[in-house]
Amino acid sequence: MRLTCPYCGPRGSEEFSYYGDASVTRPQHETDWYDYVYLRENPNGKLHELWWHASGCRSWLVVTRNVTSHEITGVALARDHRLAHAARQAGASQ
Amino acid sequence: MKYSVFELVKQAVRKAPVWPRAWRAASPKKQYEIIVVGGGGHGLATAYFLARRHGRNNVAVLEKGWIGGGNVGRNTTIVRSNYMLDGNIPFYEHALKLWETMEQDLNYNTMVSQRGVLNLYHSDAQRDAYARRGNAMRLHGIDVELLSADQVRTMVPAIDYENARFPIRGGLLQRRGGTVRHDAVAWGYARAADTLGVDIIENCEVRGIQELAAGGFTVETSRGTIAADKVGLSVAGNTSRVAALAGIDRLPIESHVLQAFVTEGIKPLVHNVITFGAGHFYISQSDKGGLVFGGDIDGYNSYAQRGNLPVVEDVCEGGMAMMPGIGRVRIVRSWGGVCDMSMDGSPIIDKLGAPGLYLNGGWSYGGFKATPAAGDCFAHLMARDTSHDVARNYTLSRFAAGRVIDEKGQGAQPNLH
Numbered sequence: 001m002r003l004t005c006p007y008c009g010p011r012g013s014e015e016f017s018y019y020g021d022a023s024v025t026r027p028q029h030e031t032d033w034y035d036y037v038y039l040r041e042n043p044n045g046k047l048h049e050l051w052w053h054a055s056g057c058r059s060w061l062v063v064t065r066n067v068t069s070h071e072i073t074g075v076a077l078a079r080d081h082r083l084a085h086a087a088r089q090a091g092a093s094q
Numbered sequence: 095m096k097y098s099v100f101e102l103v104k105q106a107v108r109k110a111p112v113w114p115r116a117w118r119a120a121s122p123k124k125q126y127e128i129i130v131v132g133g134g135g136h137g138l139a140t141a142y143f144l145a146r147r148h149g150r151n152n153v154a155v156l157e158k159g160w161i162g163g164g165n166v167g168r169n170t171t172i173v174r175s176n177y178m179l180d181g182n183i184p185f186y187e188h189a190l191k192l193w194e195t196m197e198q199d200l201n202y203n204t205m206v207s208q209r210g211v212l213n214l215y216h217s218d219a220q221r222d223a224y225a226r227r228g229n230a231m232r233l234h235g236i237d238v239e240l241l242s243a244d245q246v247r248t249m250v251p252a253i254d255y256e257n258a259r260f261p262i263r264g265g266l267l268q269r270r271g272g273t274v275r276h277d278a279v280a281w282g283y284a285r286a287a288d289t290l291g292v293d294i295i296e297n298c299e300v301r302g303i304q305e306l307a308a309g310g311f312t313v314e315t316s317r318g319t320i321a322a323d324k325v326g327l328s329v330a331g332n333t334s335r336v337a338a339l340a341g342i343d344r345l346p347i348e349s350h351v352l353q354a355f356v357t358e359g360i361k362p363l364v365h366n367v368i369t370f371g372a373g374h375f376y377i378s379q380s381d382k383g384g385l386v387f388g389g390d391i392d393g394y395n396s397y398a399q400r401g402n403l404p405v406v407e408d409v410c411e412g413g414m415a416m417m418p419g420i421g422r423v424r425i426v427r428s429w430g431g432v433c434d435m436s437m438d439g440s441p442i443i444d445k446l447g448a449p450g451l452y453l454n455g456g457w458s459y460g461g462f463k464a465t466p467a468a469g470d471c472f473a474h475l476m477a478r479d480t481s482h483d484v485a486r487n488y489t490l491s492r493f494a495a496g497r498v499i500d501e502k503g504q505g506a507q508p509n510l511h
Contacts (some may be wrong), residue, residue, distance in 0.1 A: 001402045014404035018347065018394040020510055037506045038437045038493045039344035042334035044397040051394075063460075067349070068397045 004075050007057040019050035022062045022081065044068050052077060097201050116281055117288035124323040126154045128476055129313055131300050131336060132156025132328035133164035135276070135462065136285035136454055139469020140152075140328060142200075147470070148477035151291030153321075153442070154475050155284075157317060158299035162280030164277025165331055168399075168431035169462040170354050171387050172367050172378065174211040174271030175236060178227040181487040181499035182247040182440060183234045185467055188484045192466030193274060202282030204274050206379065209269030212250065212368040216260050220371055224266040239267045252363055253417050260372040260415050273325075273367060273378055276372050279465055303340040305448045326452040326476050328468075331397070331432030333455035344448055345455075346437035347492050348508040350391045352459045353401040355409065357423045362470070368416070375412025383437045385420060387413060391433065391459060393509045402428045433459045438498035439511030443481065443488040452476050458511055459482070 001013040020040070027036050044067060047055035051061045064074035076084070095114050105111035128144060133155045145151040145359065155161075163494045173193050175186035188431045192199075194205055195283045213220045220241075228238045246256060256260050284294050296318065302314035303325060310323045333347055361384050369376040377387040377484065389409035392401040406428065414421055434444060436456030446453040454472040457464065471485035481488075492498060493506075502511035 013394075013402060014406065014407075020507060020509065029509055034494045035344070038346040040334075040346070040348055040508075041344055042348050043394065044332075044335050044349070049395065052290075065394075067395045070396065070398055070402075 001070055001072075003051060003061070003063055003072065005053050005056055005059065005061065005075055006075065008053065009057060010085045011053070015053060015055040016061075018053040019052060022048040022050045022078070029080060046073070048081070097203070106269040113353075116285040116293050118163065120288075120293035120295050122152075122156075122298065122315070122317050122320050122393055123152060123293065126293070127152040127322065128152075128324045128326065129311075129320060129322040130155045130326045130328055131163035132164075132330075133280075133294060133296065134164045134328065134330070135279050135283070135465040136330070136468040136472065137161075137328035138177075138280055138287060139465050140326060140454070140472040142283045142290070143470045143473035144477060145243060145287055145290035145292055145482075148473060150335060150477055150509070154283040154293040154295055154320065155287070156298045156300055156313070156320075156457070157294070157296050158316075160296050161294060162277055165431045165433070165461060168279045168354065168429055168466070169276055169282070170376070170378070171272070171276050171380070171462065173274050173463040174209065174268055174367070175240060175463075176211060176213070176227065176231060176266065176268045176271060177427050178230050178501055179499050180230070180301055182501065183231060183236065185471070185484040185488075186463065187234065187236050187373045188468035190270060192470065194270075195465060196274075196279075196282070199465070200282040200426070202278060202285060202470055203231060204282050207275050208270050208272040209378075210269045211369070212246070212366050213266045213369045214246065214253075215263050215265060216372045218304075221263055222298060226296070228266050236266070237270065238286075239269070239491045241265045241267055248305040250366065254415070257415060260370075261407075273368065276462060279338055283469070299486050300336060300339065305340070307449070307459040310450060316378075324450040324452070324476055326472060327446065328447045328472065329455040330455045330457045333453065333481060335432045337446065337453065339435065340448070340451055346442075346490075347434045347456050348395050349391070349397050349432050350432050350435045351389045351396040351401045352388065353405055353409070353428060353430045354386070354388040355406075356380070356423050357420070358386040358426050360385070360423055363420075370412050370416040373408070373415065374410055375416060377417070379411065384426070391435065391509065392430075397432050398432075399432055408499055427511040433457070433461075433510035434498070435459075435511060437493055437506045439502055439504070439510060440498040440499035441468070441488050443468065443475060443485045443489050444490045445479075446473070446490070
């Protein structure tokens with residue numbers, strides 16, 4: 001499996017460390033902490049995941065990947081993914 | 095038919111042996127008291143214990159493919175009860191005791207081979223950690239030994255004692271651990287459950303689970319709609335997907351792929367189950383002569399039932415560090431299974447929301463050795479609506495309460511367990 005790092009280009013997956021689901025948001029309130037830490041949707045289709053380029057540029061990336069076919073449809077810096085997500089949420093609430 | 099040496103002889107002298115089907119090709123009825131979703135080792139064992147211990151045979155096991163095609167057919171056959179935590183030890187020891195009487199209980203040859211499970215250690219700190227685990231087992235009355243390097247060498251000559259990087263300092267040995275032929279476990283439980291009246295329904299995929307206002311459920315399947323008072327999910331690997339059909343959208347589980355490998359047959363070389371202590375690698379040898387080995391999960395979410403090459407390389411590196419002599423043996427087959435990696439690496443056997451809905455999942459990569467106890471405990475839970483004593487800590491609520499059962503001490507990240 002190869003991931004295309006925005007800085008380093010296509011690299012083997014062994015260069016990266018996998019963290020998990022990128023769609024969970026750190027909560028504002030303590031009451032949501034359990035959900036954030038422990039509960040996952042775990043879909044069998046498309047997933048946004050956090051990968052860390054451990055043996056490369058050491059950036060955090062959000063990879064959009066189908067967890068059944070392993071097909072990768074998107075890679076973004078985690079920062080950019082989060083900013084885009086926030087912008088969409090702001091747009092939706094207007 | 096009861097299997098016996100007399101039957102074997104009788105059939106052998108016939109012109110054409112006539113062995114009856116081991117279980118009926120049952121068609122689904124409209125209604126059952128209990129539906130077990132998932133015809134794997136756990137689901138079939140559950141159905142058997144429901145009939146055997148609780149007199150409930152108005153039971154159906156629904157399997158989307160063929161029974162034994164999931165993780166019960168994909169594991170590396172190891173059975174052991176050498177866990178460290180109080181929440182785990184009695185459960186796995188209960189399983190090991192059931193493994194020991196399984197073949198008589200089921201009248202089926204499951205090739206239970208208590209050849210010993212040896213965990214090698216490579217440093218003083220690791221020795222201390224293994225001694226601690228061994229003592230935890232001893233406190234529960236389970237026999238286990240801490241061997242010195244010399245004692246290991248007498249027992250297992252074929253590993254690399256001269257390795258400067260990973261010196262073998264000794265090992266923790268559970269003699270009663272070993273291997274069991276995994277396919278036979280599925281077939282043995284299926285046959286025994288079927289004999290007691292359970293319907294085993296293959297090629298029957300569950301597509302919906304509706305809770306009824308008056309109680310009970312209707313289960314939509316690829317072979318029609320079936321009603322049941324109680325539904326138990328035993329589909330580890332696909333727990334999240336199937337639980338979502340019942341309206342449970344989030345669980346402390348991620349699905350991950352675990353790879354395993356088998357080599358061409360060679361003469362008997364590995365007489366025990368041996369685990370390497372300086373990397374995740376473990377090996378045993380099947381009766382056909384193939385070396386059966388594996389290591390870590392790949393580490394990313396996957397339902398693909400196949401993994402990637404970096405892990406193959408890692409596993410083989412572990413093998414070469416421990417046992418360089420196998421370097422030229424050819425790997426003939428590799429495969430993957432989907433594991434329910436839970437948030438503490440330990441299983442969940444608990445009620446799941448609606449009354450009459452139950453979950454047996456979160457088995458991470460340790461489900462096979464648990465099979466008989468998982469079946470016994472899940473059957474107990476479904477029949478009596480309370481947990482079996484040895485499984486009472488495997489609750490879904492333990493995460494919120496901080497009572498995680500975390501053998502590796504890695505915290506709330508499934509891929510680290």
